[in-house]
Amino acid sequence: MLPPGWDALGKDSFASDHFEAVLDGREAYKPEEITYFSGFRPPPGFLKTLPNLKAMFSLGAGVDGFLRDPELPRLPLTRFVDPTLMHEMAQYVVMHVLIAHRGQRFFDAAQKESTWRQRMLARPSRDTRIGILGLGDIGGTIATSLLPFDFQLSGWSRSRKAIPGVKSFAGDSELPQFLSQCDYLVCVLPLTDDTRGIIDAKLLARLPQGAWVINVARGAHLIEEDLIAALDSGHLAGAVLDVFQAEPLPDDSPIWRHPKITATPHIAGITDAQAAFAYVADCVKRCENGLPLENVVDLVKGY
Numbered sequence: 001m002l003p004p005g006w007d008a009l010g011k012d013s014f015a016s017d018h019f020e021a022v023l024d025g026r027e028a029y030k031p032e033e034i035t036y037f038s039g040f041r042p043p044p045g046f047l048k049t050l051p052n053l054k055a056m057f058s059l060g061a062g063v064d065g066f067l068r069d070p071e072l073p074r075l076p077l078t079r080f081v082d083p084t085l086m087h088e089m090a091q092y093v094v095m096h097v098l099i100a101h102r103g104q105r106f107f108d109a110a111q112k113e114s115t116w117r118q119r120m121l122a123r124p125s126r127d128t129r130i131g132i133l134g135l136g137d138i139g140g141t142i143a144t145s146l147l148p149f150d151f152q153l154s155g156w157s158r159s160r161k162a163i164p165g166v167k168s169f170a171g172d173s174e175l176p177q178f179l180s181q182c183d184y185l186v187c188v189l190p191l192t193d194d195t196r197g198i199i200d201a202k203l204l205a206r207l208p209q210g211a212w213v214i215n216v217a218r219g220a221h222l223i224e225e226d227l228i229a230a231l232d233s234g235h236l237a238g239a240v241l242d243v244f245q246a247e248p249l250p251d252d253s254p255i256w257r258h259p260k261i262t263a264t265p266h267i268a269g270i271t272d273a274q275a276a277f278a279y280v281a282d283c284v285k286r287c288e289n290g291l292p293l294e295n296v297v298d299l300v301k302g303y
Ligand code: NDP
Pocket: 060, 061, 062, 063, 085, 089, 133, 134, 135, 136, 137, 138, 139, 156, 157, 158, 159, 160, 171, 172, 188, 189, 190, 191, 192, 194, 195, 216, 217, 218, 242, 243, 266, 267, 268, 269, 270, 303
């Protein structure tokens, strides 16, 4: 049971109702009057129908929903970088790392049976290694949020980072070494041509025996069949997934019932409506006043 105050999310967030009304013709609009667009996943081909569009503002931190459009106008595209979202993502990861690290599921089960089962921690945090795939805005916040708990922290990114207390691995050549020292692997990469399907059997085999995988990035980063095989073989101890190849997760997905998987419905970090409106207003103001936009996506790199 959730405490009072929790609202169900709409099908595709607060932005979609109006957008769908426009698309299916229930709300009239003149394409030539639209100069700015903001949303999550505009239907491919839609944005090219707006002849006077000046800029696009993603309401999510990821922009894969825009870049999947082969006819995306070559205009400035910004992504949503928001402290509330970054902290929510970090809370989710810290919570799930601690639940696994502290064996909380075991104690939940013991409580259900009204039994007093004391156990030592399997391993102290100082000997437990957490690696973050993608050490950008969110990955960096996750790393610094984990710092006080005395874990060994590292991150992998394209360029070298200098976050105190977090070992930096950079580029494809350092990926194997990074993976070999991850008892927990947290994925918070953007989805690009380079990162699609990155968590496959080959990558999982490089993780230490008994590792955990936590994916809060995009479902397409992970080959789900390979993850399940690695869990079933005993190579991995568990997984926490917030994102999936198909969303909503189909009823017949084995992920729902897998004893070693915790699955949540893409809620690790949800765009805060108030912050989103302030961000869009700021972007429009900047454009109208000839000021540079912030967090502009590199369309070649794809993030
Ligand atoms: P950033 O752009 O700030 O960070 C991306 C990081 O990934 C950077 O460190 C970048 O390296 C690294 N990276 C990208 N491509 C590669 C590559 N090929 N090899 C190595 N490193 C790479 O993004 P955010 O942190 O803001 O967001 C990350 C993702 O999180 C989003 O794209 C989105 O998919 C996901 N997300 C999920 C949510 C959820 O609810 N589950 C909510 C919000 C976001 P470098 O710094 O060197 O460029």
